Amino acid sequence: MNIVVTVKLVPDLVEELVINASGTALDMTATRLKLNECDDHAIEQAVLLQERGAGQVTIIAPDVEGVDDALYTAAAKGTVRLIKLTRRWDSASNHALARVFANAVEVLQLRPELILTGVQAHNDLDGTVGPILAEHLGMPYVGYVSSVKISGSDQVTVRKEYPGGLLAEMQVTLPAVLGIQAADKPPRYVPISKIRQTMKTATIETFPAAELEPGGAVAVSRMFQPEIGARATMLEGDADQVGARLIEIFKEQSVL
Amino acid sequence: MDTMPAPTPSFTDKFYANLRQLPNGERIKSCLQCGMCSSVCPFGFVMDYPPSRMVAALRADIFDRVVKTDTVWMCISCYACTEVCPARIPLTAVLMSRAKEELLLAGKVPAELQIALENSQRYGNVLGQSPRKRADWAKGIRPPVAVMGKDKKETDVLWFVGDYASYHPRVQLTTRALARILDALGVDFGILGADEVSDGDSQRLAGERGLFETLAEKNGQALRKYKFNRILTTDPHAYNALKNEYPALGISYPVQHHTQFLAERLDQLKPLLKQPAKVTVAFHDPCYLGRANNVYEEPRALLKAIPGLELVEMSHNHATGLCCGGGGGGMWMEGFHWEKAHARTSEWRVREAVAAGADTLAVACPYEPPRFEDAAKGIKEAIGLAVADVAKLLADSMVVE
Numbered sequence: 260m261n262i263v264v265t266v267k268l269v270p271d272l273v274e275e276l277v278i279n280a281s282g283t284a285l286d287m288t289a290t291r292l293k294l295n296e297c298d299d300h301a302i303e304q305a306v307l308l309q310e311r312g313a314g315q316v317t318i319i320a321p322d323v324e325g326v327d328d329a330l331y332t333a334a335a336k337g338t339v340r341l342i343k344l345t346r347r348w349d350s351a352s353n354h355a356l357a358r359v360f361a362n363a364v365e366v367l368q369l370r371p372e373l374i375l376t377g378v379q380a381h382n383d384l385d386g387t388v389g390p391i392l393a394e395h396l397g398m399p400y401v402g403y404v405s406s407v408k409i410s411g412s413d414q415v416t417v418r419k420e421y422p423g424g425l426l427a428e429m430q431v432t433l434p435a436v437l438g439i440q441a442a443d444k445p446p447r448y449v450p451i452s453k454i455r456q457t458m459k460t461a462t463i464e465t466f467p468a469a470e471l472e473p474g475g476a477v478a479v480s481r482m483f484q485p486e487i488g489a490r491a492t493m494l495e496g497d498a499d500q501v502g503a504r505l506i507e508i509f510k511e512q513s514v515l
Numbered sequence: 516m517d518t519m520p521a522p523t524p525s526f527t528d529k530f531y532a533n534l535r536q537l538p539n540g541e542r543i544k545s546c547l548q549c550g551m552c553s554s555v556c557p558f559g560f561v562m563d564y565p566p567s568r569m570v571a572a573l574r575a576d577i578f579d580r581v582v583k584t585d586t587v588w589m590c591i592s593c594y595a596c597t598e599v600c601p602a603r604i605p606l607t608a609v610l611m612s613r614a615k616e617e618l619l620l621a622g623k624v625p626a627e628l629q630i631a632l633e634n635s636q637r638y639g640n641v642l643g644q645s646p647r648k649r650a651d652w653a654k655g656i657r658p659p660v661a662v663m664g665k666d667k668k669e670t671d672v673l674w675f676v677g678d679y680a681s682y683h684p685r686v687q688l689t690t691r692a693l694a695r696i697l698d699a700l701g702v703d704f705g706i707l708g709a710d711e712v713s714d715g716d717s718q719r720l721a722g723e724r725g726l727f728e729t730l731a732e733k734n735g736q737a738l739r740k741y742k743f744n745r746i747l748t749t750d751p752h753a754y755n756a757l758k759n760e761y762p763a764l765g766i767s768y769p770v771q772h773h774t775q776f777l778a779e780r781l782d783q784l785k786p787l788l789k790q791p792a793k794v795t796v797a798f799h800d801p802c803y804l805g806r807a808n809n810v811y812e813e814p815r816a817l818l819k820a821i822p823g824l825e826l827v828e829m830s831h832n833h834a835t836g837l838c839c840g841g842g843g844g845g846m847w848m849e850g851f852h853w854e855k856a857h858a859r860t861s862e863w864r865v866r867e868a869v870a871a872g873a874d875t876l877a878v879a880c881p882y883e884p885p886r887f888e889d890a891a892k893g894i895k896e897a898i899g900l901a902v903a904d905v906a907k908l909l910a911d912s913m914v915v916e
Contacts, residue, residue, distance in 0.1 A: 273638065274645050293637070447622050448629040451636065451725035 260314035260409070260433075263371040264305045265360045265392065266298035268323050269382045276484075283479045284350055294329040297377025303442035304407055305375050306337035313409050315340070317371075319363055321356070323348050327463060335449045335457040342367070344468035352476030353388045360388070361395035362469040371434060373415065378402050378438035385477045389438035401431055402438030527578040530617065534573075537609045545602040546570045552596035552606055557838060557863075558589040561856045566596045566606045569614065582617040588625055589855055590615070592720040592843025594806035598834055607720070611843070615722030631847035632723055635730065639712030640678040641847065649676075650708040652687045656694055662708035663741045671703040672776075673743040673768075675734075675757065677750035678713045679881035685888070686881045689903075692910035693749055693773055699787055699915045700780055704747070710737035714753035716760065716803075721844030728764065731756070735766035746770040749906065751803035751880045752842075758808065772804055774879050774905055778813035781820055789914040791823035794901070796908070797873035798826065799864060799887070800836030801880035814879050814905045821912045829867040837864050841882035861890035865897040875901040877908060 270276060270290045277289040305316045318333050320326050322343040330341040344363055351359070364371060374396070376389045393400035405426075406418035413433045418426055420440055431437070487493060494501045509515040524532070534540040546567070553565035563584040564572060572578050581587065596606040604610070618624070624632070634643035653660035661667050674697075680690045697704050715730035738746075746768050748754050757770040777784060796818055804810045811833050818826050831837040838845075840860040845852060853859070865887055868876045876887055884902050891897040903911075 273643060274647065445626065448619070448624045448632060450616075450619050450723060451729050453620075453725075455725060 260308075260373060261369060261371045262305050262308060262314060262316045262373045262375065263364060263369050264298070264301050264316065264318045265374065265376045265388065266302065266318060266320045266329070267295050267356060267377075267380060267388065268292035268320065268325055268329060269295045269380050272381070278482050278484070283482055285482070287349065292323055292325045294325075295377050295380040297379055297439055297441075299377075299446050300442040301375040301377050301439040302333045302336070303444065303446040304439050306333075306339070307443050308373075308407060308409065309337050309339075311409065314372075317342060317369055319344065319360060321348050321351065321359075321468070322346070322465065330463055331457050331461060332449055332454055334461040335453040336447060341461060341463045342466055343463055345465045346468040346471070348468075351471050352385045352473065353383055354385055354391055354475030355471040355473060357388050357391035358395060358472055359468045360392050363466055364396065367466060372413070373407075373433055374398070374436040375407075375439050376436065378404070378440045384479070385475060387438065389436050391475075393436035396434075396436070398434050398436050399431065400436045400438065401429070403440045404437045405439075405441040406443050407437060407439075525576055525579075526582075527573060527576045530578050530613070531573050534609060534613055537605075537613070539603070539605045540609050542602055542604045543570060543573065543610065546604060547602055549601060551599045551601070555595045555599050556590075557593065557595065557840075557860050558591065558852070558856055562586045562589050566610060569610060570604075581614060582621065582623075585618070585623060585625070586855060587611070587614045587618055588628070588844070588848060588851060590843055591838050591840055591845035591860070592717070593802045593838030595802075595835075595838070598806045607843075612720050612722055612724075615720075615844075616724060617722075619722040625848050625851040627848050627850055628721060628844050631844070632718060632721070632726060635713050635715070635718055635723075635726055639730065639733065640682060641713060641718075642678060642682045644682045646712070647709055649681050649711060650706060652676075652681055652690050653694065653706070656691060658698060660694055661705040663705045664710065665708065667705055668740075669742040670705040671744050672697075672705075673738070673741065673746050674704050674706045675714070675746050675748040675750075675753050675770075676706055676711060677748060677753045677881060680749050681711075683881065683885060685885045689749055689881065689884065689907050692904070692907040695910050696777065696784070696906060696913065699913060700783055705741075705743070707734075707737050710740075712737075714750065714756040716752040716756035717842060717844055717846060719756075719760070720842065721847075727756075727760075731761055731764050731766060735761070735764065738766065738768065744769070747773060747776050749773045749879075749881060749904070751801045751808070752882075755803040755807050772808075772810060772813075772879070774804070774814040774817060775810060777906070777909065778816050781816060784817075784909070784913075785820050787915060788821055788909065788912045790912045792821050792908065792912055793823050794875045795825045795827055795873050796875045796877045797829045797868045797871045798832075798877045798905075799829070799839070799868075799879075799883060800833060801878065801883065802836065802838050802842050804879055805836050806834055814877070817905050817909060818877055821908060824908070824912075827871045827873055829864075829871045829873075831864075831867060837867065839864060839878075839880070839883050839886045841880075841886055846882055846886075859890060861886045862894055865891045865894055865900055868900060869894075869896050873900070875903060875908075877903060877905055879905050 271293040277286040279286040317340040410416040559565040715727035719727035
């Protein structure tokens, strides 16, 4: 079984976010990228399936800063084929990204029975990648998946999470795209020695990405840091002053 | 005569052979099985294989059983076992760390530890903070703390600040106190700022040798860019790494812990200590200052120089000092340790401080202020026990005209 995992790198929220001069997007020169958390789970799920004898795993990612580290770390978890999509990636909407992923899958003739991708990312502005990718490839899509088991030559059993704490188990006939919320097990730790070994042995293939078509994306008119609302009071001062004022306020409001 | 085919080496054979190649690893052969290591180990009582039993498992060719347990993670690398071993076996640095490495390679890592190691990989600090903010603790300090590369390229003292001293709000009190003392003493110093990463020593002792080497290389590259005469640090773990581990990686500089550095300048410092402190202080020997590096008297000499301060000793002191629980990855496995042991060494320690008649527990390691303060909150007789680094106590007593 061919398993393809499409992943993207997203702004690392540990660093301060800076808005660009035009005020419509992040300043990417000041932004550090990291693998999207749900995509990390998608990789883990694929490696778990591979370890259970499911077949060959291919990971596809846009060629942005930090992509090599992310791909080698993934390869250190299990034997996988690594492909990065080369082009200038200033910003790509999920619609554009999904088209590029679909194009790579078709042109490279990856013939996946199963495509796994993170169900969401914190920078999704125009829907999520999974369903759009499924539409382009003419495959069904199941999202919010938290477990995948192979249950037949062309079938998997997935567990899908619904709001309100409900779970559903369903049979999915392949090929299909799954939006992974969480892998069967949390993503494993990879010791640096293993990553270093992988860097020596694994290769990252490159594939020129198709044109980024803007269709379907949203137009951002203004991007800004949260502003202080009319009903918010900001407390100034050092920790002791702020603490003392907080206690006063709690007393005024009869909370204390 | 027929030669016997060479037997396939067992897991134990391979592991044992590897241990013997490590510094002083061959001494494991001279283990007497006296069991002192296991009885002195603060968490020996919950380990499936405390150190002496581990050696027995090596000899019995059943070490694969050891790495199937997870209580190896109870080791807090405090050097208590190494200190008492009559055969001078490097139990902490070699046996326990290699056993942890095997668990790590097999993917048996407590979730809390995994987060700390991933943070170290990605951000260069275990706290997962922005590397760009590493020098933010120095904001507002006058005169400004010089950042190497930005403010100067040459300095007398290169201050290696370390993770907790840089980022942890509670530990920053110590860091700022030392900056004040250095300024008062007229020391020419600079910090690496965003170029500095975690010293990696506790990650090494938690079995992540590769991560330690990566971090050490980054620090080595940063240090090689500048000219300085010595390295100073408030962190005994950084001190241990820089003094005993980095030289083998080609990174070799004279290094001092701040208590050594200040004790050397006691004549200059003493006249500044004018504000009396009416406190009874017990000094907690950090494992990586005391047992691992035999520095015991300098912090005590500094404390005695503070007017009005009375120094008392706890039942465990000097080489028998009781670990705060933070070493060898323990700093990042509080939940795991509680689950296994339902005990915290930091709680035993604050009880000892109170029993010794102390109202203040003096420390000299960045792991300790938050650990002991937290422990004191939950121990009835220790509520109100003050915890402060030697540098903070000195700075509080200092009057500079």
